[in-house]
Amino acid sequence: MSGPRRHDVLVIGGGNAGLSLAGRLRRDGCRDVAVVEPRSVHHYRPLLSYVASGTATLADLRRPQDEVVPSGVRRYAGTVASVDPARSVVVLADGTELGYGDLAVCPGSEVDWDAVPGSREAVATAHAATSYLPEQAEKTWTMLSSFRSGRAVFAISDRHVPCAPVGLKPLFAAVDVWRRTGVLDDIEVELLVEGPQLVRHEAADRRLRDAAAAYGVRVRVGTTVRSVDAEGRTLALEGPDGASTLGYDALYLAPPHRAYDWIADSGLATEDSDGFVAVDPETLQHVAHPNVWGLGDAATVGTLPSGGALRKQVPVVARNIQARRTGRTMRRYDGYSVAPVTTSRRRLLLAEFDRTGRPEPSLPVVDLARPRPSLLVFDRYLEPLIYWHKLIQGRVS
Numbered sequence: 054m055s056g057p058r059r060h061d062v063l064v065i066g067g068g069n070a071g072l073s074l075a076g077r078l079r080r081d082g083c084r085d086v087a088v089v090e091p092r093s094v095h096h097y098r099p100l101l102s103y104v105a106s107g108t109a110t111l112a113d114l115r116r117p118q119d120e121v122v123p124s125g126v127r128r129y130a131g132t133v134a135s136v137d138p139a140r141s142v143v144v145l146a147d148g149t150e151l152g153y154g155d156l157a158v159c160p161g162s163e164v165d166w167d168a169v170p171g172s173r174e175a176v177a178t179a180h181a182a183t184s185y186l187p188e189q190a191e192k193t194w195t196m197l198s199s200f201r202s203g204r205a206v207f208a209i210s211d212r213h214v215p216c217a218p219v220g221l222k223p224l225f226a227a228v229d230v231w232r233r234t235g236v237l238d239d240i241e242v243e244l245l246v247e248g249p250q251l252v253r254h255e256a257a258d259r260r261l262r263d264a265a266a267a268y269g270v271r272v273r274v275g276t277t278v279r280s281v282d283a284e285g286r287t288l289a290l291e292g293p294d295g296a297s298t299l300g301y302d303a304l305y306l307a308p309p310h311r312a313y314d315w316i317a318d319s320g321l322a323t324e325d326s327d328g329f330v331a332v333d334p335e336t337l338q339h340v341a342h343p344n345v346w347g348l349g350d351a352a353t354v355g356t357l358p359s360g361g362a363l364r365k366q367v368p369v370v371a372r373n374i375q376a377r378r379t380g381r382t383m384r385r386y387d388g389y390s391v392a393p394v395t396t397s398r399r400r401l402l403l404a405e406f407d408r409t410g411r412p413e414p415s416l417p418v419v420d421l422a423r424p425r426p427s428l429l430v431f432d433r434y435l436e437p438l439i440y441w442h443k444l445i446q447g448r449v450s
Contacts, residue, residue: 056150056152057142057149057150057151057152058149058150058151058152059151059152059153059154060085060086060087060127060151060152060153060154061083061084061085061086061153061154061155062075062078062083062085062086062087062153062154062155062156062157062374063086063087063088063089063143063151063152063153063155063156063157064086064087064088064089064156064157064159065088065089065133065136065143065156065157065158065159065160066088066089066090066157066158066159066160066161066349066351067088067089067090067092067095067118067122067128068090068095068096068098068159068160068161068349069097069098069349069360069363069440069444069445070159070161070348070349070350070363070366070367071088071090071157071159071160071349072088072095072121072122072123072126072445072446072447073363073364073367073444073445073447074157074159074348074367074370074371074447075088075122075123075126075447076123076126076445076446076447076448077367077368077371077447078371078374078447079123079124079125079126079447080447080448081371081375084125086125086126086127087126087127087128087129087151088122088126088127088128088129089128089129089131089133089143089145089151090118090128090129090130091130091131091132092118093117093118093119093130094115094116094117094118095115095116095117095118095120095121096114096115096187097113097114097115097116097437097440097441098114098215098360099216099219099360099393099432099436099437099440100113100114100433100437101114101184101185101187101190102184102190102219102220102222102223103222103433104184104190104191104193104194105182105184105190105191105193105194105197105222105223105226105305106194106222106223106225106226106227106395106398107194107197107198107226107230108226108398108433109433110191111187111190111191113437114187114437116441118130121441121445123445123446123447124446129145129149129151131145131146131147131149132145132146133145133146133160133313133315134146134315135315135318135319136156136158136315136316136319136320136321136345137319138156138319138320138321138339138341138342138345140152141153141154141156141344143156153344154344155344155345155346155374155377156344156345156346157346157347157348157370157374158316158321158330158345158346158347158348158351158352159347159348159349159350159351159352160313160351161215161349161350161351162213162215162310162311162312162313162329162350162351162358163310163311163313164183164185164186164308164309164310164311165212165213165308165309165310165311166308168210168212168308168309168311169210169278169279169280169281169306169308169309170279170280170281171280171281171282171283172278172280172281172306172308174281174283175281175283175304175306176189176306177283178283179196180196180286180301180302180303180304181196181281181283181301181303181304181305181306182196182304182305182306183305183306183307183308184219184220184222184223184305184307185214185215185220185306185307185308185310193223193305194223194226196303197223197226197227197230197303197305198227198230200227200231200236200240200302200303201236201239201240202236202239202240202302203239203240203241203302203303204240204241204242204243204299204300204301204302204303205227205240205241205242205243205301205302205303205304205305206242206243206244206245206288206299206301206303206304206305207220207221207223207224207242207243207244207245207304207305208245208278208288208304208305208306208307209221209244209245209246209247209307210247210277210278210306210307210308210309211246211247211248212247212309212310213309213310213311213312213327213329213350213358214307214308214309214310214358215310215350215358215359216357216358216359216360216392217248217307217357217392218251218252218261218357218392218394218404219392219393219394220305220307221244221251221261221394221395222394222395223305224242224244224265224270224305225264225268225394225395225396225397225398226395226397226398228242228268228269228270229268229397229398229399230398232268237268237269241271242268242269242270242271243270243271243273243299243301244265244270244271244272244273245273245276245278245288245290245299246272246273246274246275246276247275247276247277247278248274248275249274249275250274251265251272251274251394252392252394252404253357253404253406253410254392254404254405254406254410254412254422255410255412256412256420256422256423257392257394257402257403257404257422258404260396260402260422260423260424261394261396261402264396264397264424273292275292275293276290276291276292276293277290277291277292278290278306279291279296281304285300286300286301286302286304287299287300287301288300288301288304310350311327311328312327312328312329312330312351313351314328316328316329316330316351320341321339321342321345321347323340326353327353329347329351329352329353330345330347330351330352330353331347331353332346332347332348332352332353332354334353334354334355334356334386334388334408335385335386335387336369336373336383336384336385336386337352337354337366337369337370337373337386338373338377338383343377344377346370346373346374348363348366348367348369348370349362349363349366354366354386354388354408355388355408356388356389356390356407356408357390357392357406358390359390359391359392360440361389361390361391361393361405362388362389362390362391364444365386365387365389366386367447368384369384369385369386372384387407387408387413388407388408388409389405389406389407389413390405390406390407390408391403391404391405391406391415392404393428393432395424395429396424397424399426399429400424400425400426400428400429401424401425401428401429401432401433402421402422402423402424402425402428403415403421403422403428403432404422405421405422
């Protein structure tokens with residue numbers, strides 16, 4: 054009886070993290086790299102917030118998965134059922150077993166509707182939506198752009214939400230349009246942020262608060278949505294002053310996310326990793342299994358998950374896979390992340406910081422945390438081109 058098919062490096066996840074890493078490994082000389090990705094359509098997810106802001110379409114962010122897999126990388130179109138790290142084997146839902154020399158786990162995360170009871174039912178109505186699901190992004194802008202009066206609530210969770218601050222993009226796009234069309238005075242806008250700041254960067258946080266104040270947005274930090282009454286259009290909140298309720302006529306959610314169940318079931322999580330892949334946040338090596346690595350939204354990297362963070366994580370994992378095998382010193386990831394946030398339909402700022410919240414600007418001579426039209430053009434139009442033609446082909450520094 055033959056054993057499982059084996060690959061030198063096996064990557065779970067064919068999103069930004071997985072394809073960027075697979076492409077980088079191939080460019081570094083690894084001849085046998087395979088990716089497990091069940092979805093046949095690849096999404097450039099940062100554009101979802103622009104779809105929800107009325108400045109992009111789903112066609113702008115979709116490509117057939119097989120067309121974007123890096124050359125020389127094999128794709129398995131299966132769903133992971135489990136990982137057996139003791140045997141160095143991944144088991145797919147159809148029973149296929151795939152062996153590996155090193156395993157990179159980066160399948161992303163999924164919306165945790167159970168964390169906010171009633172939220173799933175709410176976004177199934179015409180009065181609530183989220184940009185974190187492709188099927189909801191267009192609906193978000195339909196809801197917001199047609200809104201004329203009443204209370205609009207934007208709720209941003211900080212529970213493992215991929216680049217949570219980009220949930221502010223639909224807000225600022227909406228209030229900008231509402232002001233220009235003369236209806237903003239008839240709309241009460243509430244922003245509920247679960248964390249202590251809008252973004253973990255003091256200057257950017259201050260400027261985002263100033264922009265919100267200029268539009269008359271009431272900002273409440275440290276406020277958690279505990280449940281949603283979809284029929285009554287009411288939120289149950291927990292904030293600095295205790296429990297309260299808040300009605301809404303339009304609701305935008307950046308909802309909590311969770312790791313896929315098979316991660317914990319396979320022993321890749323720990324008691325304090327909340328179900329996510331438990332890695333050393335600097336080397337990105339698993340805390341118990343030396344030939345297992347985690348990056349992106351699925352791993353405990355100790356910083357805001359974002360596409361910009363992946364640009365730093367991918368070279369670290371690629372280098373450290375080889376370092377483990379040769380005994381060389383491992384490269385370390387300092388927790389760099391970036392949140393690109395619009396303050397209107399014309400301006401955007403970049404909040405760049407490390408895992409301690411210390412600013413880490415990529416261009417020290419230019420204040421990128423100040424909203425600029427040029428940054429919006431870069432984020433909306435140039436960054437997608439870089440993504441399709443360079444990043445997911447492994448051309449990352």
